[in-house]
Amino acid sequence: MATKTLYDKLWDAHLVKQRDDGSALIYIDRQLLHEVTSPQAFEGLRIAGRQPWRIDANLATPDHNVPTTDRSKGVQGIADPVSRIQVQTLDDNCDEFGIVEFKMADKRQGVVHVVGPEQGATLPGMTVVCGDSHTSTHGAFGALAHGIGTSEVEHVLATQTLIQKKMKNMLVRVNGKVSQGITGKDIILAIIGKIGTAGGTGYAIEFGGEAIQDLSMEGRMTVCNMAIEAGARAGMIAVDQTTIDYVKGRPFSPKGAMWDKAVEAWQDLKSDADAEFDKVVELNGLDIQPQVTWGTSPEMVLPVSAKVPNPAHEQDAVIKEGIERALQYMGLNADMPISDIQLDRVFIGSCTNSRIEDLRAAAKIVKGRTVAASLKQALVVPGSGLVKAQAEQEGLDRIFIEAGLEWREPGCSMCLAMNADKLGQGEHCASTSNRNFEGRQGFGGRTHLVSPAMAAAAAIAGHFVDVREFTV
Amino acid sequence: MRKFTEMNGVVAPMDRANVDTDMIIPKQFLKSIKRTGFGKNLFDELRYLDEGKPDQSCEGRPINEDFVLNQARYAGSSVLLARQNFGCGSSREHAPWALEDFGFRVIIAPSFADIFFNNCFKNGLLPIVLDEAIVDRLFSDVAQTEGYSLGVDLIKQQVTTPNGDSFRFDVDTFRKHCLVNGLDDIGVTLEDASAIKSYEERRRKSAPWLFASSNA
Ligand code: SF4
Numbered sequence: 001m002a003t004k005t006l007y008d009k010l011w012d013a014h015l016v017k018q019r020d021d022g023s024a025l026i027y028i029d030r031q032l033l034h035e036v037t038s039p040q041a042f043e044g045l046r047i048a049g050r051q052p053w054r055i056d057a058n059l060a061t062p063d064h065n066v067p068t069t070d071r072s073k074g075v076q077g078i079a080d081p082v083s084r085i086q087v088q089t090l091d092d093n094c095d096e097f098g099i100v101e102f103k104m105a106d107k108r109q110g111v112v113h114v115v116g117p118e119q120g121a122t123l124p125g126m127t128v129v130c131g132d133s134h135t136s137t138h139g140a141f142g143a144l145a146h147g148i149g150t151s152e153v154e155h156v157l158a159t160q161t162l163i164q165k166k167m168k169n170m171l172v173r174v175n176g177k178v179s180q181g182i183t184g185k186d187i188i189l190a191i192i193g194k195i196g197t198a199g200g201t202g203y204a205i206e207f208g209g210e211a212i213q214d215l216s217m218e219g220r221m222t223v224c225n226m227a228i229e230a231g232a233r234a235g236m237i238a239v240d241q242t243t244i245d246y247v248k249g250r251p252f253s254p255k256g257a258m259w260d261k262a263v264e265a266w267q268d269l270k271s272d273a274d275a276e277f278d279k280v281v282e283l284n285g286l287d288i289q290p291q292v293t294w295g296t297s298p299e300m301v302l303p304v305s306a307k308v309p310n311p312a313h314e315q316d317a318v319i320k321e322g323i324e325r326a327l328q329y330m331g332l333n334a335d336m337p338i339s340d341i342q343l344d345r346v347f348i349g350s351c352t353n354s355r356i357e358d359l360r361a362a363a364k365i366v367k368g369r370t371v372a373a374s375l376k377q378a379l380v381v382p383g384s385g386l387v388k389a390q391a392e393q394e395g396l397d398r399i400f401i402e403a404g405l406e407w408r409e410p411g412c413s414m415c416l417a418m419n420a421d422k423l424g425q426g427e428h429c430a431s432t433s434n435r436n437f438e439g440r441q442g443f444g445g446r447t448h449l450v451s452p453a454m455a456a457a458a459a460i461a462g463h464f465v466d467v468r469e470f471t472v
Numbered sequence: 473m474r475k476f477t478e479m480n481g482v483v484a485p486m487d488r489a490n491v492d493t494d495m496i497i498p499k500q501f502l503k504s505i506k507r508t509g510f511g512k513n514l515f516d517e518l519r520y521l522d523e524g525k526p527d528q529s530c531e532g533r534p535i536n537e538d539f540v541l542n543q544a545r546y547a548g549s550s551v552l553l554a555r556q557n558f559g560c561g562s563s564r565e566h567a568p569w570a571l572e573d574f575g576f577r578v579i580i581a582p583s584f585a586d587i588f589f590n591n592c593f594k595n596g597l598l599p600i601v602l603d604e605a606i607v608d609r610l611f612s613d614v615a616q617t618e619g620y621s622l623g624v625d626l627i628k629q630q631v632t633t634p635n636g637d638s639f640r641f642d643v644d645t646f647r648k649h650c651l652v653n654g655l656d657d658i659g660v661t662l663e664d665a666s667a668i669k670s671y672e673e674r675r676r677k678s679a680p681w682l683f684a685s686s687n688a
Pocket of ligand 1: 063112113132350351352412415434
């Protein structure tokens, strides 16, 4: 029998029908829904007089538009009318169709990609989709997970399947250990820096190697979350004991005899030893330093100790122009040290880095210190109500507040500035999110992607510093 | 999607070339979370004398009495007779949504913009291309006859006038198949419903934990 990659196995296990034109019908085990990309899908169902194929395969929560400040007035308290209508519509649709939804007032509400795994709604071996490109996050569980468009959301609701063409296999192996203070965020930024934002286009990426296996589930989710920033719709990591320990005992996880059966089946969720990949990329863990993006694309990333690139040294005209444009937008000078970039705001949150481990790492840095006076704002937005509760139980909220950071309610918040949290024009922000595109965090805003610990250290210093200098 | 086999409907004439999607549905209405309800704002800037806003009731708005769709003789029309390059401009699917929601099922024109043409089929609307000369004749027939209606038979690919003249039109086989059977992408997939069901049954046995309902 031919050897298979993890992706091959997941694909084969979900293949309903191979069509003549090369497309295939793939069964979807879990669909996550949020308020922005679902309304027209529900509307489409209604117009066609269709019912969801399998209601219990869906799980919903509002996240993009929810306020992270006072929520005592509920949905009616959302100031922006379009945001309010979207959240209200999700509530109404879920009520109408009987879909489980963690509404704004529910302590389980949060960013979909935090909520799914936290609930055990994302399980190893599943196919997981959501109308959101960062659905790749769930691949950390040895699942096949990727984002889809609104018409596909409707297709999945109505048929429990998706029309797909098989992608190619890529393995990204991070060999050896990483040095202390290096996180999943630094690893994935270094990978994107190496292969570029289109490096993974057309591929499903499997992340492997000792440095990946050493990561916690939180760290693995951070890595897979940003597979899409490397151009790959799906990223994934083989199942091991770390995965199984994380999944055990969660509300949606199997229990009792069913659990044992599931765990047995999950042992196979890894690429065969001699499986062939269409492309293999290798990195050396020890080479990875704390990463900071300086430009307007996640591939414009460098170690914190580096200097901002100089377009004059670039031969390729396209790259040269890209650097020039990015420097101009970002308001940076060629050759300036990255550590000289002065910050206006700091954002710790998003589906990339808002889990408990991320908050612990940030709290450890700011504990007993104070946010730089030059900063306008430093925000901590937990990924879900449960993360928030856990952090408060551990006293992390006090540490943040005493250090001068704001402690907020869960949601996407300043990751994409669809709610009231945004950057002002020209402001620099150290952000733990995943996209540094022009205007992503607010019109004219300048985003620098970093790990939670790096963001915390930057909040204290007012500019970027090597977090390893803070921990000694 | 609604099936389309044959129908007979009152014709409304839209006597201008290059009608763009902005004219069909102005951009302020795109913020909606719905894909229904655009009908009341179809051709908003031509139909009403004031500036239309989203979420506003159209009752009591000042009407442009000259606009065809406001004239009693075209009430209830379901065939839109149009001029060349109908539906040009942005790719917004809201344009066919608005036409369909208003009650149109067929649009006849000498030519259509590409994306709009495709979007029509996805939304149960039939765009028909007829010769310029035939379209000219239909415009004059409509003007002369109150309550003028056309028969449209998709199976036979034929448009028939009240006095029995008929004109053949072309349509792509797959699109015809989808319209005649009321199939969109979802509809086509649902033709494989039994394959999906049998897959599900197998999986329920081999991996039951994927189907366990939550105790959340
Ligand atoms: S946190 Fe940001 S990237 Fe993640 S789902 Fe929300 S908006 Fe998208």
